[in-house]
Amino acid sequence: MDKCHCAQIxxxxxxxxxxxxxxxxxxxxxxxxxxxxxxACKSYLIEYCESKLELQTT
Incomplete structure (x- = not known):
């Protein structure tokens, strides 16, 4: 899953x-x-954002 389909983002x-x-x-x-x-996407979205932002800060 790579987007929130409800919010279309x-x-x-x-x-x-x-x-x-x-x-x-x-x-x-x-x-x-x-x-x-x-x-449906919330856990995937949070995991994605946290992993991408963590990689940027290290």
């Missing part, structure tokens, strides 16, 4: 937006309502 877009705005990815999730409608 790719996980990578959330990561890139969070990095470019210098804010937590969870703020972007809230802004676009990702992972909140059917919640």
């Amino acid at each position: 790719a996980f990578e877009t959330i990561v890139e937006t969070a990095k470019s705005e210098g804010i937590d990815y969870r703020e972007i999730m809230e802004r676009v309502n990702a992972g909140n409608t059917c919640t």
Whole structure:
């Protein structure tokens, strides 16, 4: 799974937006309502964002 189908947003877009705005990815999730409608992607989305952002900080 690589996107939230309900919000029509790719996980990578959330990561890139969070990095470019210098804010937590969870703020972007809230802004676009990702992972909140059917919640099927939520665990995948969180794992994806945390793994991508962790790789960027090491």
